[in-house]
Amino acid sequence: MPDLTANCAGIVSPNPFWLASGPPTNSGDQVMRAFDLGWGGAVWKTLGDPIQNVSSRFGALNHNGVRIIGFNNNELITDRSFQTNLAEITQVKKLYPRNAVVVSLMLDTREEWRDAITRAIDAGADGLELNFGCPHGMCERGMGSAVGQEPSVNQEITSWATEISSVPVLVKLTPNVSDITPHGLASQAGGAHGVSLINTVKSVIGVDLERFTPIPAVGHTGTNGGYCGPAVRPIALHMVGTLAREPRFKLPISGIGGISTWKHALEFMLLGASTVQVCTAAMHYGFRIVEDMIDGMERYMRSHGFQTLDQLIGKAVGNFVEWGELDINFESVARIDPQRCIGCQLCYLACRDGSHDCIEPATDGSRVPTVEEGECVGCNLCSLVCPVPGCVTMHQVDNGFQPTSWNEHLMLEKPIRHKKGVH
Amino acid sequence: MDKLAPDRTETCFSDLKKPFNLNQAMVEANRCLYCHEPPCVDACPTRIDIPTFIRKITTENLHGSAATIFSANVLGMSCARVCPVELLCSGSCVLTKEGIPPIRIGLLQRFVTDLAYQRGWSFFQRARPSHRKVALIGSGPASLSCAHRLAQLGHECVIYEKRPFPGGLNTSGIAPYKMQAHDSLAEVDWITSIGGITIRHGVQVGRDPTLQELEANFDAVFIGTGQGPDRRLDKLPGHDLEGVWGAMQFIEELKLASVDLSQVRNAVVLGGGNTAVDAVHELLHLGVPGVTMIYRRGKQLMKGYAHEWEKALHLGAAALWFTVPTAFVGQGCRLSGLKCVSTDSALKPIAGSETMVPADLALLAIGQQGADPMFAELDGIRVQGGNIVVDQQGFTGRRGWYAGGDCTNGGKEVVFAAAQGRTAAQAIHRHLTGNPASNGAQHA
Numbered sequence: 001m002p003d004l005t006a007n008c009a010g011i012v013s014p015n016p017f018w019l020a021s022g023p024p025t026n027s028g029d030q031v032m033r034a035f036d037l038g039w040g041g042a043v044w045k046t047l048g049d050p051i052q053n054v055s056s057r058f059g060a061l062n063h064n065g066v067r068i069i070g071f072n073n074n075e076l077i078t079d080r081s082f083q084t085n086l087a088e089i090t091q092v093k094k095l096y097p098r099n100a101v102v103v104s105l106m107l108d109t110r111e112e113w114r115d116a117i118t119r120a121i122d123a124g125a126d127g128l129e130l131n132f133g134c135p136h137g138m139c140e141r142g143m144g145s146a147v148g149q150e151p152s153v154n155q156e157i158t159s160w161a162t163e164i165s166s167v168p169v170l171v172k173l174t175p176n177v178s179d180i181t182p183h184g185l186a187s188q189a190g191g192a193h194g195v196s197l198i199n200t201v202k203s204v205i206g207v208d209l210e211r212f213t214p215i216p217a218v219g220h221t222g223t224n225g226g227y228c229g230p231a232v233r234p235i236a237l238h239m240v241g242t243l244a245r246e247p248r249f250k251l252p253i254s255g256i257g258g259i260s261t262w263k264h265a266l267e268f269m270l271l272g273a274s275t276v277q278v279c280t281a282a283m284h285y286g287f288r289i290v291e292d293m294i295d296g297m298e299r300y301m302r303s304h305g306f307q308t309l310d311q312l313i314g315k316a317v318g319n320f321v322e323w324g325e326l327d328i329n330f331e332s333v334a335r336i337d338p339q340r341c342i343g344c345q346l347c348y349l350a351c352r353d354g355s356h357d358c359i360e361p362a363t364d365g366s367r368v369p370t371v372e373e374g375e376c377v378g379c380n381l382c383s384l385v386c387p388v389p390g391c392v393t394m395h396q397v398d399n400g401f402q403p404t405s406w407n408e409h410l411m412l413e414k415p416i417r418h419k420k421g422v423h
Numbered sequence: 424m425d426k427l428a429p430d431r432t433e434t435c436f437s438d439l440k441k442p443f444n445l446n447q448a449m450v451e452a453n454r455c456l457y458c459h460e461p462p463c464v465d466a467c468p469t470r471i472d473i474p475t476f477i478r479k480i481t482t483e484n485l486h487g488s489a490a491t492i493f494s495a496n497v498l499g500m501s502c503a504r505v506c507p508v509e510l511l512c513s514g515s516c517v518l519t520k521e522g523i524p525p526i527r528i529g530l531l532q533r534f535v536t537d538l539a540y541q542r543g544w545s546f547f548q549r550a551r552p553s554h555r556k557v558a559l560i561g562s563g564p565a566s567l568s569c570a571h572r573l574a575q576l577g578h579e580c581v582i583y584e585k586r587p588f589p590g591g592l593n594t595s596g597i598a599p600y601k602m603q604a605h606d607s608l609a610e611v612d613w614i615t616s617i618g619g620i621t622i623r624h625g626v627q628v629g630r631d632p633t634l635q636e637l638e639a640n641f642d643a644v645f646i647g648t649g650q651g652p653d654r655r656l657d658k659l660p661g662h663d664l665e666g667v668w669g670a671m672q673f674i675e676e677l678k679l680a681s682v683d684l685s686q687v688r689n690a691v692v693l694g695g696g697n698t699a700v701d702a703v704h705e706l707l708h709l710g711v712p713g714v715t716m717i718y719r720r721g722k723q724l725m726k727g728y729a730h731e732w733e734k735a736l737h738l739g740a741a742a743l744w745f746t747v748p749t750a751f752v753g754q755g756c757r758l759s760g761l762k763c764v765s766t767d768s769a770l771k772p773i774a775g776s777e778t779m780v781p782a783d784l785a786l787l788a789i790g791q792q793g794a795d796p797m798f799a800e801l802d803g804i805r806v807q808g809g810n811i812v813v814d815q816q817g818f819t820g821r822r823g824w825y826a827g828g829d830c831t832n833g834g835k836e837v838v839f840a841a842a843q844g845r846t847a848a849q850a851i852h853r854h855l856t857g858n859p860a861s862n863g864a865q866h867a
């Protein structure tokens with residue numbers, strides 16, 4: 001039986017699945033119900049000076065009939081009092097000593113931070129998460145992403161926390177920056193024990209065509225919100241991987257953004273995350289999704305011979321390279337399996353209008369197109385649009401050239417293959 | 424156990440519901456709303472956690488999906504093929520309230536369970552041996568489900584089966600366009616591969632061994648003998664003519680051996696239940712030109728599923744409602760027709776309504792004979808209205824004796840037998856261990 005015990009910056013939990021700070025971790029009742037169903041940890045809804053929220057606060061991006069491929073919200077931090085939250089945290093820790101309870105905090109002055117940290121630790125927090133990421137409402141007040149976007153401020157406030165904290169401190173980073181690296185390094189310089197990312201991405205989820213307001217409308221107006229859910233996963237994976245492969249960056253990572261299945265979790269962990277956090281998927285489908293996350297992860301580990309998470313964390317980091325290090329002489333072409341083809345001709349159209357026009361429609365009435373391999377640039381587009389799994393597949397071709405990267409070509413003048421599809 | 428003949432008539436049938444490939448399964452699984460407290464689970468007698476197994480298809484945790492199915496219903500493979508899902512799980516899907524076609528749960532379940540069989544996945548481990556022995560009478564779905572659970576809990580099971588093949592009606596009765604005998608036998612192998620289950624073929628319990636002998640040699644007994652053979656119309660003249668068959672007897676013949684229908688022009692099927700409807704389908708598929716169902720009540724009152732009868736009509740079936748036979752008529756020793764009379768709504772014959780229905784084959788699908796009355800010879804066991812009387816847990820009233828499946832429920836579906844067999848296994852386990860709450864089984 002594989003061991004799913006997770007450890008992120010010294011915060012230990014029975015499995016790597018944590019609930020991210022947000023509505024699902026708003027109260028002790030919710031967190032305890034989640035722990036009962038198997039969640040390993042929870043990052044409490046961000047504590048601070050309690051706020052008043054607007055109504056409504058959520059919007060969704062639906063696509064082709066599929067609901068919530070992306071989600072957006074303009075909710076602020078907790079609207080409940082500090083004392084109430086702390087009392088519930090204490091109770092949860094008493095009843096669930098093995099599960100990780102991380103307290104998310106967002107405050108203003110150094111004194112406020114110090115006071116809040118002391119109280120959170122006294123209440124039983126296993127770790128702290130500094131919310132430097134919220135991209136709406138709080139940043140206008142000089143908190144949240146206003147901190148996370150400014151490395152020097154990030155470093156300073158992080159050091160306020162790490163100076164006095166007796167438990168591990170994670171800094172939650174905002175994705176609303178052009179390069180995540182200086183922000184991760186700033187948290188490290190401030191003494192953080194780990195980072196969590198990503199918080200939500202600044203967004204407008206849609207516009208109401210009748211009322212002429214951004215969605216969700218609050219009365220007659222709307223505002224920007226934070227984007228999350230499945231659609232942000234690629235952004236999050238990139239940022240997690242970027243920090244994980246950065247040689248100067250040494251901290252453990254808690255990965256967040258669009259995770260709803262064991263496969264997504266594995267993707268983050270293979271790219272360097274020690275634990276993962278989930279918000280939108282728990283809001284969409286409830287806490288019960290963790291059962292399959294645990295089950296699927298265990299079966300994956302068993303079938304791949306991993307006994308502990310350490311054996312798989314970061315396994316893909318070494319293969320995540322700069323463009324200039326890719327093998328430019330690697331060549332692949334598409335092939336269409338006539339047995340599987342259902343004749344939709346989407347590949348033909350995609351290649352003609354969107355790539356290199358190297359797929360020929362059938363002339364015999366079979367509707368099975370063929371790829372002109374001599375022209376195919378191996379871009380993948382046809383295999384991506386094909387609705388039938390395994391019908392269009394990519395095959396490596398031997399062009400006689402030695403593997404060479406662009407960087408090697410520039411520096412060592414190694415020969416590179418001829419361009420294909422250029423006329 | 425005998426070997427199945429390769430040239431069985433049933434092998435010329437193909438699946439009425441074509442199995443899903445991976446892509447179809449993914450598309451269908453992603454349609455599932457993943458409801459909370461879903462009605463489909465309530466509609467499944469074995470309470471398979473349907474949204475969870477479907478969710479696991481969408482996350483490509485197919486091994487886990489299969490585990491979810493089999494942990495609730497070890498006959499999940501045959502149930503996926505034979506369950507009337509239109510009336511059970513799929514029939515209760517909330518999407519139908521929106522006028523959207525329900526999730527095709529049976530086909531999704533078939534996709535996952537077939538994959539598990541193909542890949543040879545196993546999900547169960549036996550608990551430590553309890554050194555307790557349980558006899559099971561009959562090797563149909565009820566006994567198989569019961570034995571598997573008992574074996575899982577560490578008990579030793581011996582199944583006695585009077586026929587040369589195991590599986591009960593799953594092997595000998597299911598319409599071949601739903602499932603064929605080789606699939607049922609593969610399921611028996613898969614179930615018994617857990618270990619601790621022996622099947623003894625050609626043993627008719629009651630004769631040798633006697634019920635008393637069985638009781639003396641085992642710690643508990645489970646009765647899963649079904650509803651017995653076809654009812655006959657022995658009082659009607661001509662009932663023993665060549666060409667008059669019991670419907671189940673005929674179906675068994677076409678499934679396990681071969682039937683020659685090349686000389687049959689007109690066939691009639693007497694009855695209005697699902698066996699009758701299946702028989703009509705089978706005869707039409709096998710190319711009999713004229714197939715007529717004769718039923719003593721009206722269409723509204725037939726017990727056969729309406730959706731199945733509609734399909735039979737498309738294939739060209741005819742029906743005579745409110746009609747009963749009064750005699751089988753022959754040319755020599757061969758059947759040539761049935762004398763019939765119409766009935767009124769009180770099922771009384773209407774004078775002067777006699778007709779002659781030409782037929783060279785007549786199948787009697789007027790029910791089974793009922794649970795074997797011999798069990799009532801044991802003190803504490805009652806057989807009433809063709810059923811062995813049991814409580815909710817499958818206990819008969821005689822210490823150590825349990826029953827489930829068709830012999831207790833009047834003849835329902837495979838999934839009910841599977842559910843009752845499993846429930847009885849839990850009760851037997853409590854009886855054997857004296858531990859009312861014990862549930863020590865493990866599964867992956």
Ligand SMILES: Cc1cc2nc3c(=O)[nH]c(=O)nc-3n(C[C@H](O)[C@H](O)[C@H](O)COP(=O)(O)OP(=O)(O)OC[C@H]3O[C@@H](n4cnc5c(N)ncnc54)[C@H](O)[C@@H]3O)c2cc1C
Binds near residue numbers: 505506628648
């Ligand atoms: C024609 C037909 C079609 C059907 N189609 C479907 C369908 O599509 N879907 C569905 O869900 N259900 C269907 N059913 C119902 C389903 O087959 C039964 O509900 C199910 O098989 C009941 O299982 P069981 O174990 O209780 O009994 P059975 O399957 O009847 O098994 C009883 C076994 O006990 C053996 N036995 C009896 N007496 C003794 C004895 N004294 N000693 C030793 N062995 C003995 C018998 O030989 C038999 O093998 C159909 C039934 C019929 C008749």
Ligand SMILES: Cc1cc2nc3c(=O)[nH]c(=O)nc-3n(C[C@H](O)[C@H](O)[C@H](O)COP(=O)(O)O)c2cc1C
Binds near residue numbers: 075227230256259278
């Ligand atoms: C409604 C809502 C409220 C949130 N509130 C907080 C918060 O209080 N503190 C915080 O650090 N992150 C908050 N988040 C961000 C999430 O913790 C998480 O970083 C983000 O949603 C991405 O993960 P996901 O795709 O799994 O939702 C919130 C997200 C949502 C949707």
Ligand code: SF4
């Ligand atoms: S989910 Fe619906 S009912 Fe619940 S608070 Fe939000 S708007 Fe109200």
